[in-house]
Amino acid sequence: MKKQIPPKHARTLAIAPSTRGFGFAVLEEHNTLVDWGVKSVTGDKNSRSIAKMEELIAHYEPAVLVLQDTSTKHSRRAPRIRALSRQILAMAVRCKVSAALFSAEQVRQAFFADGKGTKHALAEILANRFPDELGSRLPPKRRPWMSEDYRMDIFDAVALALVFRLKNVKETARVEAFLEN
């Protein structure tokens, strides 16, 4: 896998896997959103998600793939999502795309001064940042008896892509270590 940092304006594809499928966001120069959305899968969710992600990579030819780091001690993601994350990283290697991982804590620290905030608060920040693109996709505030809205996956993906843009850190080196575990 390439260790060099891609150019500042290269396309970034961020993926946020969830129970239904995955959310995705494609960012370009000046943090322009090129595409965003949710892909739903049924049946063998992991292999079908990978197939759809490969289609996205072929279409957008991103320089970097960004996703959540599910290998951290505090990660509470399901075993299927953890397995999917490993498969995504293997796919990134196969497609010759650099990958960057960010934990949920890193994402929160990037958007909130004290590192504390809800997913809805983060979604509101992003909807304000991209009013034309995401303003209409902001789900209502979740009540305790409600399941998470499927549209939250989009905001998760956009947040990951923006964190990568903001930090532009050498996270790619960690990918190989993640794959070995």
Next chain:
Amino acid sequence: MAYSQLPNYLRANRKRLALSQDEVAFLLGTKNGAKVSRYEHFVRVPSLETALAYEAIFKRSASELFGGLYQKVELEVAERAKILAERTKRQKTIRPPVHKHQALTDIAGSQSNKTLNP
């Protein structure tokens, strides 16, 4: 890896306006969204009339909407301008106007630091 634009940004602009492919097809005057889908998946290049219709719908210039395509065409024109400038210089019998030579040099020179296949 150098940065290159996508052939077009029709999908992003359509989604920004919250329009469906069928709705855009109606605005373009085509039967259904199938053609719109082909444009957005870079399978088909729209005609000039369709490109101008897109410009009218999204209120963005065609060179902006078709960024990658414009980049490619611009480089090709620059290459040809270079050749034409050389050719004009070699024709000693007919003296070309100064502004013509300057225009050709400008077209060729503006793209000299870009590459066609990054």
